[in-house]
Amino acid sequence: MANVFVPDGRSIASVGIVRSLGEKGIDVTLGNERRVSAAAFSKYVKNNIVYPSPEKSPELFTSEMYNLIKKEKYDVVMPVRDSTTILFSKMKDRLSDYTKLHIPDYFTLMKGRNKAETVKAALDSGIPCPLTYFNGDGNIKKLKDTIEYPVLIRPCESSGSRGIVYVGSPEELVNEYYKIKNEFGEVMIQEYIPHTGKxxxxxxxxxxxxxxxxxxxxxxxxxxxxxxxxxxxxxxxxxxxxxxxxxxxxxxxxxxxxxxxxxxxxxxxxxxxxxxxxxxxxxxxxxxxxxxxxxxxxxxxxxxxxxxxxxxxxxxxxxxxxxxxxxxxxxxxxxxxxxxxxxxxxxxxxxxxxSFRDPGPAFGSLLDGFSSLVSKERREHVFKRG
The missing domain is CATH 3.30.470.20 (ATP-grasp fold, B domain)
Incomplete structure (x- = not known):
């Protein structure tokens, strides 16, 4: 029987993956750092594994995943979220004897995840981008008086619009620049693109x-x-x-x-x-x-x-x-x-x-949502965005 391991049960995309594969008769083992998630309640999930947090305990996560996959020898592993995909890209060669991982190598993956590197790659390929200023530390005070406002300050590595700040003045730029950098690390400054909101x-x-x-x-x-x-x-x-x-x-x-x-x-x-x-x-x-x-x-x-x-x-x-x-x-x-x-x-x-054909994830989503409301950390994860 074909079998696939899908980490990141907490992701919305995992519900679609589980249903797609399960409807074709493929056994799906779901992984997550907590037992309750929408995908975990799908009728297509054969096994539900709880593992260490890839964000908080990456070394422990990597060790447990290596041992699990070496033992179970899943046909394919499909990581979903950023953190697990990054860690699996580092393990890609080590796991090649036990499973298939069709993901980029670590260098290419990080080039796609880092927004500054993505913009640089896009400019090299002739892809239109917002006007972007990189590495502002050395000249941020000079830059603040030469650029046209409004602009956006964007962390080079974040997800879900977290850390993106709209600024409309030189003073605001300097204050927000260092605030965002202290929280998220490397940042870049981009022109604000007038758009429809879509x-x-x-x-x-x-x-x-x-x-x-x-x-x-x-x-x-x-x-x-x-x-x-x-x-x-x-x-x-x-x-x-x-x-x-x-x-x-x-x-x-x-x-x-x-x-x-x-x-x-x-x-x-x-x-x-x-x-x-x-x-x-x-x-x-x-x-x-x-x-x-x-x-x-x-x-x-x-x-x-x-x-x-x-x-x-x-x-x-x-x-x-x-x-x-x-x-x-x-x-x-x-x-x-x-x-x-x-x-x-x-x-x-x-x-x-x-879904009427697979109603379980709706129940799981309600449970997961309730646990998010009572957890300060998870509540901030949802609402602390740009």
């Missing part, structure tokens, strides 16, 4: 030769927080122009496996500008699956067999919602009464969690 994401799968084998584009209609963050509501789109840029960037970086590239459209010149790469699976993964691009199954087949036939077409206009974030979007939105029809859209909308 973002546009391209997801792709590359084989071992950095050739694209699947591509999908979506419009990120609502996000939480409203100013910019994880997807709350999205729709599949054609997106040929942003696909072209995303595929070129990833190919030039010698990418292997999955990644998501995010853009916004500049209202001044109507051109897409690169925001970042998510060098892993992405939260609205099930939108691509429902639209006809089954990334988990394709990745599984590619890991085992070396390659797959390209998948470039899919259904347009398919909608996706993560109800928890969408409820928060409604709560924090203005003109709530006028926006009720917009939020009450259910036709052709697939939820990230809710």
């Amino acid at each position: 973002a546009y994401n391209v997801s792709a799968l590359f084989n071992q030769y950095s050739e694209p084998r699947a591509v999908f584009a979506m419009e990120k209609i609502r996000q939480f927080p409203i100013s910019g963050g994880p997807t709350a509501f999205a729709e599949s789109i054609k997106g040929d122009n942003i696909k072209k840029y995303a595929l070129k960037l990833l190919k030039d970086m010698n990418w292997v496996g999955v990644a998501e590239v995010e853009f916004i459209f500049d209202e001044r010149d109507k051109k897409p500008k690169l925001l970042e790469i998510n060098p892993r699976f992405w939260n609205p993964l099930s939108l691509a699956i429902h639209s006809g691009v089954d990334f988990p199954s394709l990745l599984y087949e590619m890991a085992l067999n070396g390659d797959v036939e390209p998948v470039n077409s899919y259904q347009l206009g398919v909608k996706w919602r993560y109800y928890i974030y969408d409820v928060l979007c409604f709560i924090y939105s203005s003109n709530k009464v006028n926006r009720i029809p917009e939020f009450a859209t259910f036709h052709n909308v697939h939820d990230a969690i809710l």
Whole structure:
């Protein structure tokens, strides 16, 4: 019987992965640093393993994962979140005798995770980006009087818009720069791009030769927080122009496996500008699956067999919602009464969690959400964003 190990049960994407693989008769073992998660309650999960936190105890996590995979010899391991993907990339060669890991090498992965390195790679590939200032420590006081405001201060390594700060004056720039740097480490300064509030994401799968084998584009209609963050509501789109840029960037970086590239459209010149790469699976993964691009199954087949036939077409206009974030979007939105029809859209909308065929994750999501409310650390993780 085919079997796959999926770490990161806490991720929304893990629900889509578990369902995709489980529906095809593949045994799924789920891993997580806590037992309760939405994915853990899926009927497709055969085993649920609790492991040390990859963020707090990376060495212990690495040791336990190596021993587990050496013992169980899963056909494929599919890490989902940043921290586990990074640690597995370091173990990739050591684990090659026991399982398949179709992810980038550590150097390439970190180039995609570090936003400054991503921008530099994009500029080398001719991809339009916001005007960006790197390594501001030595000249931040000089820079503050020469740049055009407003600007954004962005940590080079963070997720979910955490640490991104909008500043509109030289004094604010200096104060916020060092505050964000002290909390997040290396930062960069970018021009603020006037945009509609929506973002546009391209997801792709590359084989071992950095050739694209699947591509999908979506419009990120609502996000939480409203100013910019994880997807709350999205729709599949054609997106040929942003696909072209995303595929070129990833190919030039010698990418292997999955990644998501995010853009916004500049209202001044109507051109897409690169925001970042998510060098892993992405939260609205099930939108691509429902639209006809089954990334988990394709990745599984590619890991085992070396390659797959390209998948470039899919259904347009398919909608996706993560109800928890969408409820928060409604709560924090203005003109709530006028926006009720917009939020009450259910036709052709697939939820990230809710499913009549697999109702367990909805229950698990409620339990996980309750535990988040009573935990200060987890509450801050959700609400402390840009």
